Amino acid sequence: MSDGSLRQKRSTPEVEGGYEVGLEWGSSLIGEYGADRRWRSGMKKLLLALNEWLERNEVGRDCMTCNDLDVISFISSQWLVEVDGRCQTSDAEGLPLVSPTTVDVVINCLNACFRLLGRDGDGDPCQSSRVRAFWKAYREYLLQRGVVEESARPLSWEKLMKVITYLRKKMKVLKGYPEAQAYRDGGAFLYLWESWQRCGEGLRLQYKEINFERGVVQPGYTKTDRQGGQFTIRLRDPHSDEETFLGWLPKMVESFGRLGQDIRKGYLFRPMRGEGPMSGGGFNKRIEKWFEEAGVCEGESGHSFRIGGVQAGIEDGWSLGEMMRQGTWSSIRTFMRFAFAMNAASSRALGGVAREGTQAIVAGQSPVTYNVAGQSSGTVRTGETVLQPGGRWNSCCRSKITDRPDSASRAKLEEIEEDRSRQREVLSRVSGPKGDPTRRRLGRSREREGGGLEEALSRRSVALVSRRPSSRSPRPSLSPSPRSLRNVHGTVVSFPGGGGGGGGGGGGEGDVLSRKLTQLELNCLLAISTLESSPSPPASDSPPSSPAAVDSPTSPSAAVNSPPCPPAAVDSPACPPAAPRNSIKETIEAYIGPSIFKGAAEHSADTGDSQINGSTPSAQKVYGRDGQRLRFTTMKSVGAQASAFCFSRA
DNA sequence: AACTTGATAGTTCTACCGGG
DNA sequence: CCCGGTAGAACTATCAAGTT
Structure with missing residues (x-):
C-alpha cells in the first residue's frame, strides 16, 4: 500500500521509444x-x-x-x-x-x-x-448415424466400499512404498467421494486446507472460484461407523512418515516420485488397478466419484444449495444440466421432439419450469434424475479403429460383443482380471456402449428408473434418509419452509453466494412442490424414444x-x-x-x-500458482509476428 | 426478461513412452 | 512389469452477446 506522496517513476516502463517500438511491444503483448x-x-x-x-x-x-x-x-x-x-x-x-x-x-x-x-x-x-x-x-x-454422448460411469457407495475393504485387507501384507500408495489411493477415493470435487482439484488437496474442527475443506482454488474461499466442502464425521476420509487420514500420514515423507506439507495425494500432486492420468491407473483387483471395475474414472457422489446426494435429498456448495458449482444452469440431464444433444437424439417434452417423456413425468433467483429459467424433470455430466460423443459400439471390421453387420457386432461380454464376465469371476490393460479398457468401453441408439436410450432410462422409481418424490432435505448420514457431512443445511431469509451454509462462505444459494433453494423447492401437486402424465411408462430416433441409425435418410x-x-x-x-x-x-x-x-x-x-515441441514449461506445472503453448514469436502482421495491415 | 448461441479457458481421458 | 509423465483428442463450464 503506497502513501501516494512519493510516486517513484517505475524502472521498467512497458514502452519507451517511437512508433515502431510501441507497435512491436503491443503486438508481442497480444501475441x-x-x-x-x-x-x-x-x-x-x-x-x-x-x-x-x-x-x-x-x-x-x-x-x-x-x-x-x-x-x-x-x-x-x-x-x-x-x-x-x-x-x-x-x-x-x-x-x-x-x-x-x-x-x-x-x-x-x-x-x-x-x-x-x-x-x-x-x-x-x-x-x-x-x-x-x-x-x-x-x-x-x-x-x-447413431453417435450419442457418452457419460462417465457413476460410482456407487457399495462398490466403493468393496474397494476400500479390499484395500484394508491388502494393507495388512503390504509394507513400505506399496503400503503408502495403498493408503494414498484409498484416501483419494474416499476424499473424492465425499467432496464431489473435480478429479484434478481433489488431487491437489493439501493438509492445511482441511479444517479438522469443523470437518470441512476450504479449497484454495476451484474451477468456479479462482480466488478460493468461496466454497466450503463438508467431510463426513470421522466418528461414524463407516469408512471416512478423515478417519483414514492419520494412518495415511503415518505410512508416509515411515518413508520419511511428511505429507502434512504440500500435497496429500502425491506420486511416489516428484513433489507435485498426482496427475489425473496416474490416478486413473490407480483406479483401474484397485477396482480390477477388487473385481468391481466397470470402467470407472476420476470423474466417476463426482458423479456417484452427486447421485447419492440427490437420492438422499440434499438440497440444491447444499449440492452446489459441495460440488463447487457456481451456476444453477450448469448444475441442472449436470444433475438433471438438461442436455440439448440427448434430446435431439430422440428425434426432433421438443426438448422439454422429450425430457418429460424420458422421465415419464410432466415437465416443470423452475425459476431461480432471477436467473434464466428452464424446464427440468423433478422426482427423477438422469446424470448427464456432458461426456464424449460416441457411438453405441465404439471400438478401436484398428480393430474395426470393415463389413460386419451391426447385428453380428452385437452378437460378438454379447459373447465377449459373457466371456469376460466368466473370466473375471474365475481367474480375476488379467491381460492387456488396453484390451480390457476397450472391452469395458464396448460393454458400456452395447448396441445402438435405441439401446443406449433405453439403457439410460432403465438405469434411471432403477435408481429411483418415477413415482418416488424427492426426499425433502429436512428429513434425510439414514443413508444420507454417510453422504451428508455434519448437519444438513435446512432452511425454513416459508420463512425466507437466513438458513444455509457455513459462516465462512461468501455472503453473495450464500444469499444466492438460499434463494435458489427456496425457488427450487417451490418448483418441486408444484410438481408434486400436479398429476403425473399417462405416458409414464412409454418408451423413451420416438420412432424417428429408433430408426435413425440405420434408416436410409438423406443425411x-x-x-x-x-x-x-x-x-x-x-x-x-x-x-x-x-x-x-x-x-x-x-x-x-x-x-x-x-x-x-x-x-x-x-x-x-x-x-x-495441442502443445508443440516449442511448448514451454512454466509453473502455476500452486507450483503445479502447467503447459503453456505460447508460440511467442509466432504470436507476436502474427499480431505485428495484423497491426501492419491496419 | 427469457432464452440461445458463440467463444474460450480449463479439465478429463487415453495412448504411448521411458525409467526403475 | 509397474509406475508415472506427456501429448493429444475430446469434453465442460462459464460469460457475454445476440435473438425472441
Whole structure:
C-alpha cells in the first residue's frame, strides 16, 4: 500500500521509444497474452492446409479472399477426411467419425486465423451463417448415424466400499512404498467421494486446507472460484461407523512418515516420485488397478466419484444449495444440466421432439419450469434424475479403429460383443482380471456402449428408473434418509419452509453466494412442490424414444447417405473475385517470415499431426500458482509476428 | 426478461513412452 | 512389469452477446 506522496517513476516502463517500438511491444503483448494467443502451430498448419487446398483445387482464391463455401468445402473434403483416421468417435457401424466438438473447434480455429489475418466481422468466412449451419447439420448427421454422448460411469457407495475393504485387507501384507500408495489411493477415493470435487482439484488437496474442527475443506482454488474461499466442502464425521476420509487420514500420514515423507506439507495425494500432486492420468491407473483387483471395475474414472457422489446426494435429498456448495458449482444452469440431464444433444437424439417434452417423456413425468433467483429459467424433470455430466460423443459400439471390421453387420457386432461380454464376465469371476490393460479398457468401453441408439436410450432410462422409481418424490432435505448420514457431512443445511431469509451454509462462505444459494433453494423447492401437486402424465411408462430416433441409425435418410459437402461450393457465384495465386503466402511471408511456414510444412509432412490446440515441441514449461506445472503453448514469436502482421495491415 | 448461441479457458481421458 | 509423465483428442463450464 503506497502513501501516494512519493510516486517513484517505475524502472521498467512497458514502452519507451517511437512508433515502431510501441507497435512491436503491443503486438508481442497480444501475441503472448491476448485472446489470439492460440495462434500456434496447429492454426498455422490449418491455415496453410486451407491455402494449399484452395491452390490445389484451382479455386482461384486464397485464405485472404476465400469465402464461407470454400471453408465448408475444405472442411468436408479435406480436413474431415484427413483427421478421420485419428478420431476416437465412431458411428453405429463402428466407422470412424469426427466428433461435432472437434469440427466446432476447427471452425473456431479458422475463425481465429481469419481474425489474425485482419478478416474481422463480415470479412470472416467462419462468421457466416452457412458455416454455422454446416456445423449444426454435421451434428445432426452424426446423431442420425447413431453417435450419442457418452457419460462417465457413476460410482456407487457399495462398490466403493468393496474397494476400500479390499484395500484394508491388502494393507495388512503390504509394507513400505506399496503400503503408502495403498493408503494414498484409498484416501483419494474416499476424499473424492465425499467432496464431489473435480478429479484434478481433489488431487491437489493439501493438509492445511482441511479444517479438522469443523470437518470441512476450504479449497484454495476451484474451477468456479479462482480466488478460493468461496466454497466450503463438508467431510463426513470421522466418528461414524463407516469408512471416512478423515478417519483414514492419520494412518495415511503415518505410512508416509515411515518413508520419511511428511505429507502434512504440500500435497496429500502425491506420486511416489516428484513433489507435485498426482496427475489425473496416474490416478486413473490407480483406479483401474484397485477396482480390477477388487473385481468391481466397470470402467470407472476420476470423474466417476463426482458423479456417484452427486447421485447419492440427490437420492438422499440434499438440497440444491447444499449440492452446489459441495460440488463447487457456481451456476444453477450448469448444475441442472449436470444433475438433471438438461442436455440439448440427448434430446435431439430422440428425434426432433421438443426438448422439454422429450425430457418429460424420458422421465415419464410432466415437465416443470423452475425459476431461480432471477436467473434464466428452464424446464427440468423433478422426482427423477438422469446424470448427464456432458461426456464424449460416441457411438453405441465404439471400438478401436484398428480393430474395426470393415463389413460386419451391426447385428453380428452385437452378437460378438454379447459373447465377449459373457466371456469376460466368466473370466473375471474365475481367474480375476488379467491381460492387456488396453484390451480390457476397450472391452469395458464396448460393454458400456452395447448396441445402438435405441439401446443406449433405453439403457439410460432403465438405469434411471432403477435408481429411483418415477413415482418416488424427492426426499425433502429436512428429513434425510439414514443413508444420507454417510453422504451428508455434519448437519444438513435446512432452511425454513416459508420463512425466507437466513438458513444455509457455513459462516465462512461468501455472503453473495450464500444469499444466492438460499434463494435458489427456496425457488427450487417451490418448483418441486408444484410438481408434486400436479398429476403425473399417462405416458409414464412409454418408451423413451420416438420412432424417428429408433430408426435413425440405420434408416436410409438423406443425411446418412449423402456426405455433408455441398458439391457446388467451389464454383459458387457468391465467391469474391479471384486473387492472384500464391500472393497471400508471399504477403504473409513478407510480414511473418518464411521460416514459420517452412517449419509448419515440414512438421506437418513428417508427423501428419493436425492438432489445433495441442502443445508443440516449442511448448514451454512454466509453473502455476500452486507450483503445479502447467503447459503453456505460447508460440511467442509466432504470436507476436502474427499480431505485428495484423497491426501492419491496419 | 427469457432464452440461445458463440467463444474460450480449463479439465478429463487415453495412448504411448521411458525409467526403475 | 509397474509406475508415472506427456501429448493429444475430446469434453465442460462459464460469460457475454445476440435473438425472441
